[in-house]
Amino acid sequence: MSEQYFEPGRTQAYARWRERKLAHYPRRAEDLIVEVRDPRQLSEAEVGEIQRLCRTANMAVYAGPPVGPADKEIVRRLGARLGLACLHANPLADEDGISSLETTPEKSAAGFIPYSNRRLLWHTDGYYNAPDEHIRAFILHCVRPGATGGENRVLDPEIAYILLHDADPEYVRALSASDAMTIPAHAADGVELRPAQTGPVFSVHDGALHMRYTARTRSIEWRPDETTRAAVRFLNGILDSDSPYVFALRLAGGQGLVCNNVLHNRSAFADDPAPGQGRLVYRARYLDRIAVRAASCRQRADEKKPGSE
Template identity: 55%
Template sequence: MTPPRSAFGAPPQGGAASGPAKPVPRRPLGSSGGPFDLDDERAYRAWREAKLADAPLSLAALVVDVRDPFALSEHERKALLQRCARFNMAIYRTTPGGADPSLPRALGRQLGLERLDANWLADEDGISPITVRAGAGPAAAFIPYTNRAIQWHTDGYYHPAERRIRAMVLHCVRPAALGGANRLLDHELAWIALRDLAPVHVQALAAPDAMSIPARTDDDGVARPEQGGPVFSLDAEGRLHMRYTARTRSIAWKDDAATQAAVAALRGVLATSPFVLQGRLEAGMGLVCNNVLHDREGFTDDPAAPRLLYRARFLDRIASE
């Protein structure tokens, strides 16, 4: 396949990609060769062509049927790993069962996920029950624990570098009575879209001060210090990580023209990408991913059987095959 100049449409007239070409600073992520090095055009083009040719166009390409998520067969495990290697995500589907919060961690271990991030709103086992908690403790003040829509984000975008959320398992015990679907986008496809529009966009979003999350305070003072950092970074193995939220409150973008243009371009990608996948996890289904971009629509609960998902977040990436 010989891909078009941009699989996400031509750069807008008058946008960052029009006019005389500007010098592009070298190696925005500190790499030395490879698809994320702006000087290594050959590596980027080869990786881009393979990535776009293989990109899934429906959730069906992600689904793996699993008999017992606590004890994957070798075939099931490899099928999940292969999809995560290709798409950075997979969906498993099994027979709906009881509400066992240990499932996400048990499944994660079989995929190489060991370092659980036990955030302060998780239960004692480090697993977060995602359900509406109106009037039920501090979690009630945070959007994931309401029935409201959640904009595009990656998990843990407010964490410091040493606590980057690399992977996540999200298991559905009960869906909402109405709504609650997710949209998903592989962050590597977002990189391609932005680089095709203008390499200066990915350069700006790889700056160490591109995005800052203000400190969070509670009755005892500062509960979380201000956290700055890049949107795009590489891990020790040269794999792309993305830190992002589409929220306009509780976030500060670097106040320069390059960053503002890049943020606007990313919003455009999220609004128009043909590779955005949409669907709802039903009972017994789950998402395993390398912390891809995702959102959630608002929903309406059945009071007798409210929506319940279990989430485990990890500092590891999903294992290679």
């Protein structure tokens, strides 16, 4: 992008961007839906509409008739068609790097809420990752919904930024501080599995806004100043409100959410008691963004080598 809208002091550039953003923003969750013939083989028009919505709202929902076996090839091919190349496999993902989110007693008992039927608080994916592993996009593909519940609410991080900035520009300045939020180290049986991660809530990469956030209140440390605390309270108020910018989605089988790592939560759900009929959602996380030309995964790796500039 030629203009750095989010840099401090770029008041006019930010104002122009804000005006354009809000003028074309979707008004209803239904405005995010793109009807597709086959998510494994998106047409040029379907790709264009998904990319348009991701440029406008950082998210889109694809919907179409059931086609073929509901396997992970749908997610893999869909991501590739949208230019997503840097799949990020977290430790709980399946061997192919894509996660099968369903009720799994052993993972749930270990405290991994996505693998339970309990509610998930507001967050962005990978908020605990190191900076070179920030999740910039993800795909959720619903194979089977729960019998009841399992609704997601979503909010575009750029809208969150605007609402915070409108309330007080110092809020976004505080949340952009390099020590705004710390996720303490994660350890099990005395072994550190993940080091502590300190960083900003809002950061900018290649001109695009990135957000790391969680509404959890335990195992999180906020910068100890009143402006940061006020900003967090204000943001939580937005997320808990009936803001017209917060959309509610309940994905049906064959539908999916593609997005540039938007804020989201999930309500608790109940599974169908029939064997093999529980809620199942495939999740793929990426280090690159939709509709943004990003460096190749190989280039990213080269840039991390010692001595590279």
